[in-house]
Every structure is written in C-alpha cells, then in structure tokens.
Amino acid sequence: MIALARAELLKLRSTRTALGLFIVILVVTLLPLILIVSLLPPDWLETDGVTGFLNTASALVPLVLLVFGVLGMTNEYRHGTITYAYLVTPRRWQVMVMKLIIYALVGMATMLLAVVLVYVVIRIGGAIRGIDIDATGGSTWGDYARQIVVAGLITTFGVALGALFRAQVITVAAALIWALFIENIIGLIKPAVGAWLPFIVFNQVSAGQMPGDGADGAFTSEMLTRPQAFLVSIAYIAIVSVAAVFISLRRDVT
Amino acid sequence: MPVIEAEHLTKRFGKKVLAVDDASFTIEAGTITGVLGPNGAGKTTTLRMILDLVRPTAGSVKILGSRYRELRAPAGRVGALLDASGFHPGRSGRNALRVLATGARIPNERVETVLELVELGGAARRAVKGYSTGMKQRLALAAALLGDPEVLILDEPANGLDPEGMLWLRTFLRAQAEAGRTVLVSSHVLAEVEQTADDILIISKGKLLAQGPINKLTASAQPVIRVRSPHPDKLEAALRASGAAVTRLGDALAIRGPSAAQVGDLAHAHGVALHELLTEQPSLEDLFLQIAGTRRES
Numbered sequence: 001m002i003a004l005a006r007a008e009l010l011k012l013r014s015t016r017t018a019l020g021l022f023i024v025i026l027v028v029t030l031l032p033l034i035l036i037v038s039l040l041p042p043d044w045l046e047t048d049g050v051t052g053f054l055n056t057a058s059a060l061v062p063l064v065l066l067v068f069g070v071l072g073m074t075n076e077y078r079h080g081t082i083t084y085a086y087l088v089t090p091r092r093w094q095v096m097v098m099k100l101i102i103y104a105l106v107g108m109a110t111m112l113l114a115v116v117l118v119y120v121v122i123r124i125g126g127a128i129r130g131i132d133i134d135a136t137g138g139s140t141w142g143d144y145a146r147q148i149v150v151a152g153l154i155t156t157f158g159v160a161l162g163a164l165f166r167a168q169v170i171t172v173a174a175a176l177i178w179a180l181f182i183e184n185i186i187g188l189i190k191p192a193v194g195a196w197l198p199f200i201v202f203n204q205v206s207a208g209q210m211p212g213d214g215a216d217g218a219f220t221s222e223m224l225t226r227p228q229a230f231l232v233s234i235a236y237i238a239i240v241s242v243a244a245v246f247i248s249l250r251r252d253v254t
Numbered sequence: 255m256p257v258i259e260a261e262h263l264t265k266r267f268g269k270k271v272l273a274v275d276d277a278s279f280t281i282e283a284g285t286i287t288g289v290l291g292p293n294g295a296g297k298t299t300t301l302r303m304i305l306d307l308v309r310p311t312a313g314s315v316k317i318l319g320s321r322y323r324e325l326r327a328p329a330g331r332v333g334a335l336l337d338a339s340g341f342h343p344g345r346s347g348r349n350a351l352r353v354l355a356t357g358a359r360i361p362n363e364r365v366e367t368v369l370e371l372v373e374l375g376g377a378a379r380r381a382v383k384g385y386s387t388g389m390k391q392r393l394a395l396a397a398a399l400l401g402d403p404e405v406l407i408l409d410e411p412a413n414g415l416d417p418e419g420m421l422w423l424r425t426f427l428r429a430q431a432e433a434g435r436t437v438l439v440s441s442h443v444l445a446e447v448e449q450t451a452d453d454i455l456i457i458s459k460g461k462l463l464a465q466g467p468i469n470k471l472t473a474s475a476q477p478v479i480r481v482r483s484p485h486p487d488k489l490e491a492a493l494r495a496s497g498a499a500v501t502r503l504g505d506a507l508a509i510r511g512p513s514a515a516q517v518g519d520l521a522h523a524h525g526v527a528l529h530e531l532l533t534e535q536p537s538l539e540d541l542f543l544q545i546a547g548t549r550r551e552s
Binding site: 017079084 | 343
C-alpha cells in the first residue's frame with residue numbers, strides 16, 4: 001500500500017493538473033485578499049471587512065477541491081491509465097482506497113496551506129499599512145480545523161463521484177450545478193430536506209457560526225447541529241466511497 | 255507446461271453482443287502465439303479476460319497457474335501492452351513509466367533500461383502528447399517490459415508502426431522468445447504474425463476456430479491451385495459450376511477444392527487453354543480465409 005501511495009503522489013506531481021488547480025486556489029483566495037488589504041480604507045479593514053471575504057474564500061476552495069477530486073479519478077478513465085493501474089495492482093479495491101486516502105490528505109493539506117497563506121498575507125499587509133487587522137476573520141482555530149477536515153472530505157467525495165460516473169465533463173458540471181444551485185434551491189423550498197443534502201451538510205460542519213449562536217440564513221432553524229452534520233458527512237463519504245469501490249470491482253475495463 | 259489455460263471462456267456485453275463464445279485454449283511456455291482475427295473478432299476481449307480487466311460471463315482463465323488478480327507482484331511475471339494511448343498526455347514518457355514502476359516496487363533504474371531498450375531514451379523527458387503513434391507503441395512496450403516478465407501479452411503491437419518499426423518489432427519479439435519468454439500477440443495483419451509466431455489461435459465472431467502450430471495447420475489445410483489462362487472468365491464459370499471456390503486475381507485464378515489434375519481436366523473438357531497450373535501450399539492468409547469462410551458458410 002505504501003508503494004501505491006507513492007505512485008499516487010507521483011501521478012499528482014508529474015502532471016500540471018494538480019499545479020493548475022493549486023494556482024486557481026491561490027488566485028481565488030490570495031489575489032482578492034491582497035487587493036483588499038492593499039487598497040481598502042483602514043477603518044473598513046479594522047472592522048469586519050475581512051471576515052466576509054474569508055468566509056467566501058473558505059466556500060470557494062472546497063469547490064475547487066471537489067473538481068480536483070473528480071478530475072483525479074475521471075482522468076484515469078479518460079486517458080486509459082486505469083488499465084495500467086489495475087494491471088500493476090489487480091486488487092482494485094487497493095487502488096481505489098489509496099486514491100481516496102491520498103486525495104483526502106492532499107485536499108486537507110491544500111486547505112491548510114490556503115488558510116496559512118491567507119493569515120500570512122493579512123498579517124504582512126496589516127503590518128505594512130500599520131493597521132491592526134483581525135487575521136482570523138472572526139474564526140477560531142477550531143473553525144479552521146473543521147474547514148481543513150471538510151476540504152479533505154469534499155476532495156474524497158469528488159474522487160468517489162468520478163469513480164461512479166467516469167464521464168469527466170458531465171461529472172464536473174453536474175457536481176458544481178448540484179452544489180451551487182440545486183441544493184440551495186431545495187434548501188430554500190424545503191429546508192427540512194435541504195438540511196440533509198451533502199454540500200449543505202459539509203458547509204454546516206465547517207461553518208463558523210451555528211444555529212442558535214447568531215448565524216443568519218433562510219433555513220437556519222432547520223439545520224443539523226454541527227455533530228449531527230459531521231456524522232452525516234462521514235456517512236455520505238462512506239456511502240459514495242463504498243459504492244465507488246464496489247462498482248470499480250465489478251466494472252469491465254475495456 | 256501451459257502458461258495460459260482458458261476453459262469455456264465466454265463474454266457477453268449486454269444481451270446482444272457475444273464477444274467471446276466458449277473459447278478453450280492453452281498457451282505453452284516459451285512460444286510466440288499469434289491471436290488472429292478480423293477487427294471485432296473478440297481478440298482484445300479475450301486478452302483482457304486473461305488479465306482480469308474484463309470479467310468472463312462464463313468459463314475461466316488461468317495465467318501461470320492462477321487468476322491474474324491472484325498473482326503476487328504481477329508486473330514482475332506478466333507484461334501487457336493493451337492500449338498505446340493509455341498514458342496521461344501531459345506526463346513525460348519517463349514519468350509515465352516511473353508511476354507504474356513505483357506502484358510495482360520496481361527500481362527507477364529499470365525504467366531507464368527499458369526506455370533504452372525501446373529506443374526512447376532520447377525522448378524520455380518529452381510529454382507523451384508529443385509522441386508519434388509509433389513512439390507511444392514503443393512506450394507501451396517499455397511498460398510491458400518494466401518488470402522483466404516471463405509472459406508478454408501484446409494487443410496489436412504493430413498498430414501505427416512504419417515498416418522500419420515493424421521490422422524492429424519482429425526482431426524484438428524473436429529476441430523475447432529466445433530469452434525464454436512466452437509471448438501472446440494479437441493482430442489482424444496475418445503476414446506479420448506469419449513471420450513471428452510459432453503457434454496461432456484463429457478467432458472470428460467470438461469463436462475460436464483453430465489452434466496449433468502454424469506449419470501444422472497450413473500443412474493440413476487444402477492446397478490452393480493457381481492457374482493462368484487467356485480465357486479466365488470461361489474457366490471461372492466452369493469451376494464454379496463444378497462447386498470449386500474461386501478467387502479471381504487478374505487473369506489468374508486461385509482455386510480451392512479440386513486437385514490440379516481435376517482443374518486441368520476441367521479446362522480441357524471446356525476447351526480452355528492453360529498457360530500456368532500449379533499447386534501452392536496455403537499461406538496463413540489462405541488458411542485463415544478457409545477456416546473463417548467455412549465457419550461463415552456453416
């Protein structure tokens with residue numbers, strides 16, 4: 001299994017897909033942040049201006065990681081490399097389990113790096129301008145830890161979706177449309193149902209504020225508590241991962 | 255000792271497509287065996303079932319005494335070339351092989367060795383998307399050789415190769431057999447197989463039609479009578495009327511069925527002059543057409 005893990009990491013290092021997605025993450029988090037910290041008036045930065053931005057960035061990064069996970073798996077089918085993967089390791093469950101684990105770890109590491117970079121940019125920007133900016137954006141270290149864990153879960157979710165559906169463009173498009181629009185629409189129309197949908201549940205785990213502690217939102221009162229949301233997240237990951245492994249075992253590689 | 259043993263191997267895709275139909279065969283150690291058949295005959299599906307990439311609907315196949323997925327360190331025992339495009343286009347040739355070598359616990363030095371063996375050492379740093387078809391085919395061969403396996407399974411390895419590449423491949427396959435490896439190679443180019451293989455499997459429409467050494471199979475096949483005549487139309491009509499199978503080759507005819515004496519007598523009886531009459535031992539192509547044609551007729 002260690003050899004498989006090393007091979008999976010080499011796959012990530014030896015193409016530009018991972019690098020490209022990492023650059024996207026830097027662009028969506030750091031570039032606007034640098035502009036905000038450099039250009040906005042000090043009184044705005046000293047209040048809660050950065051908080052909203054950090055919340056937005058923490059919502060965007062998992063979406064990029066979701067796409068990263070889907071691409072990581074669907075590329076294997078698109079380019080036919082899955083054939084070689086199964087020839088080298090014919091016990092297919094090992095290939096799938098190791099990919100799920102590695103992508104979870106890479107997703108978590110990427111989110112950790114994004115959080116650290118955001119923190120560093122704010123501190124440096126504040127120091128240069130002589131402004132005392134709250135670099136945590138109102139979040140606690142626990143909030144960051146949960147965001148990092150959720151990033152890993154969402155990346156794994158993307159890998160499992162890729163294994164289930166294989167078709168790259170369709171899977172990426174469907175996952176984004178579902179995460180960005182469909183769940184939110186269902187959540188608005190039927191809050192009791194929406195509260196149980198996967199991406200709302202993932203957000204609920206990483207959210208800085210919870211129902212009853214001042215969060216706003218159209219269906220706040222219907223949302224799961226954080227421990228419930230965490231357990232449901234784990235259940236979602238377990239279900240799609242087991243389904244992905246099971247289908248991979250039975251699927252013909254033609 | 256058989257290296258590959260297939261028993262009643264059957265694969266059905268959906269309800270309509272019977273890709274392989276009850277194929278039983280054995281492949282002996284140290285031989286080059288050609289798997290022959292037209293496109294869509296079931297060759298690739300058969301090879302993929304041997305390698306556990308496709309699940310048989312019925313029957314079973316063992317390689318080196320067990321199912322492929324049960325082999326310990328399979329890359330070190332069986333090498334396969336199934337799809338020359340099975341590499342990420344953005345990855346260099348060297349890294350494509352290193353990914354496989356790492357997963358199979360094969361040292362990186364071996365990657366360099368096989369790259370040199372297939373004469374891709376100079377292009378190893380280039381992304382695979384910049385490779386020609388022939389270069390991709392050589393890279394796929396290098397992947398098959400990574401673990402220095404005792405069995406090679408190659409699906410249409412000559413695809414995309416120029417004449418020089420074909421010659422290289424022939425020499426390469428012979429060298430593999432001389433080194434004691436067992437090679438199973440599929441192709442729809444009969445002449446290519448005839449020059450490299452010891453044994454053949456003939457597959458058509460999913461059915462295994464014949465198996466054995468090429469020389470034995472061709473010796474047992476009906477000879478072909480070739481005649482040249484100034485009146486080929488008249489002779490052809492007479493031969494067809496007598497029940498012979500006739501193929502027109504310009505002013506010459508290739509005839510299966512009657513003996514040379516019977517063809518000569520028939521021409522004499524119809525007043526047709528013959529400028530040439532000879533009996534040819536059938537080529538692999540003749541054999542294939544006879545076997546596949548017989549199957550179609552039945």
